[in-house]
Amino acid sequence: MAARAQKAGNGSDPPGASYDPSSPTKLMEGQSFGAKFLSPWSWLPPPHWQKITTIDTHTGGEPLRIIVEGLPDLGPNTSTVLAKRRYFMDNYDHIRTGLLLEPRGHADMYGAVITLSSDPAADFDVFFLNTDGYSPILARAVNLTRTLNINTPAGRIQSWADVVEGEIRETFFRNVPSFIYRPSEQVQVPGLGMVDFDIAFGGAFYAIVDAESLKVDLAVKNYTEIVDLGRKIKAAVVNTFPVEHPSGPELSTLFGVIFTGPPNDRANHSRNVNVFEEGMVDRSSTGTGVSARAALLYARGQLSMNETIRIESIIGSTMTVKVAELCSVGPHRAIVPEVGGQAWIVSQSTSFFDPTDPLIGGFMIR
Ligand SMILES: O=C(O)[C@H]1NCC[C@@H]1O
Numbered sequence: 001m002a003a004r005a006q007k008a009g010n011g012s013d014p015p016g017a018s019y020d021p022s023s024p025t026k027l028m029e030g031q032s033f034g035a036k037f038l039s040p041w042s043w044l045p046p047p048h049w050q051k052i053t054t055i056d057t058h059t060g061g062e063p064l065r066i067i068v069e070g071l072p073d074l075g076p077n078t079s080t081v082l083a084k085r086r087y088f089m090d091n092y093d094h095i096r097t098g099l100l101l102e103p104r105g106h107a108d109m110y111g112a113v114i115t116l117s118s119d120p121a122a123d124f125d126v127f128f129l130n131t132d133g134y135s136p137i138l139a140r141a142v143n144l145t146r147t148l149n150i151n152t153p154a155g156r157i158q159s160w161a162d163v164v165e166g167e168i169r170e171t172f173f174r175n176v177p178s179f180i181y182r183p184s185e186q187v188q189v190p191g192l193g194m195v196d197f198d199i200a201f202g203g204a205f206y207a208i209v210d211a212e213s214l215k216v217d218l219a220v221k222n223y224t225e226i227v228d229l230g231r232k233i234k235a236a237v238v239n240t241f242p243v244e245h246p247s248g249p250e251l252s253t254l255f256g257v258i259f260t261g262p263p264n265d266r267a268n269h270s271r272n273v274n275v276f277e278e279g280m281v282d283r284s285s286t287g288t289g290v291s292a293r294a295a296l297l298y299a300r301g302q303l304s305m306n307e308t309i310r311i312e313s314i315i316g317s318t319m320t321v322k323v324a325e326l327c328s329v330g331p332h333r334a335i336v337p338e339v340g341g342q343a344w345i346v347s348q349s350t351s352f353f354d355p356t357d358p359l360i361g362g363f364m365i366r
Contacts, residue, residue: 101362230275
């Protein structure tokens with residue numbers, strides 16, 4: 001494959017032909033063979049291959065691949081983030097699958113498209129990609145030096161950082177209004193019997209289930225069982241309890257099932273494991289999920305205004321949440337949650353898409 005790409009890139013030059021041993025790029029003893037033949041000095045992809053540059057980050061272990069260069073035009077109507085997302089869905093879904101699925105990604109990969117906003121009140125627009133489709137919002141910490149107003153498919157959020165001596169300690173965002181949608185419901189789940197749950201919205205709709213009622217410990221060793229339970233419960237709830245957000249159909253789907261359980265670290269309030277879409281598992285405690293939990297806890301008198309709680313993820317990473325304001329969303333009494341977390345930048349890379357690659361759009365093994 002490397003030889004084929006080489007031929008396409010440099011005409012008839014043999015691999016590494018443009019490498020000049022006397023140049024400053026000369027390899028030192030111990031440098032890898034790959035460094036010589038795949039270095040940008042010796043090989044360039046052919047001009048007709050699509051090239052997309054991304055920056056990878058993670059928030060509490062949950063990956064986020066952000067497209068920073070190479071995205072084609074987002075169409076004639078860029079007036080709203082939803083219009084841009086619609087155009088992307090209709091025209092570039094192969095970019096989502098190509099960047100997030102194997103071989104460039106994996107079944108639980110996540111992505112984001114950040115664009116300038118035509119809304120003067122917003123610093124930028126962002127929409128989110130996952131391996132099964134598109135998420136209404138992704139509660140992610142961004143590294144910031146000032147408060148940013150960000151338009152997401154779920155609405156406007158604000159994000160800022162706590163900076164101490166030039167170092168970002170924690171980042172926060174003020175989420176969209178979050179509310180209980182259907183408290184204390186039950187559903188018959190094939191193979192499980194009756195399952196108790198609540199539905200709450202925190203930027204996305206979730207069915208929230210106490211894991212102890214299913215006798216499952218929310219540990220990584222039970223990953224497969226947790227995914228299986230999440231998929232079964234989600235299917236049963238979707239079939240029985242349709243959700244409708246007052247803002248319209250784009251937000252009116254059940255995104256996932258959040259299992260709650262006791263924390264491993266007693267300093268934390270609880271544990272959240274979010275099984276979303278068709279079986280993706282959030283490595284973090286889920287920003288939209290802790291928001292939905294805060295709405296539920298506040299309505300039940302188990303969380304006070306401005307009281308901060310810390311919620312663990314399946315891998316033990318944490319996010320904080322507090323109720324910062326009260327408001328309403330259509331007929332629902334709502335809270336405005338403030339979520340805190342930590343994010344790290346881990347790499348930058350350019351993906352190449354050879355049009356003759358039969359797996360150019362990616363594949364998934366789950
Ligand atoms: O933190 C969040 O809200 C997101 N993480 C993956 C699933 C959710 O979209």
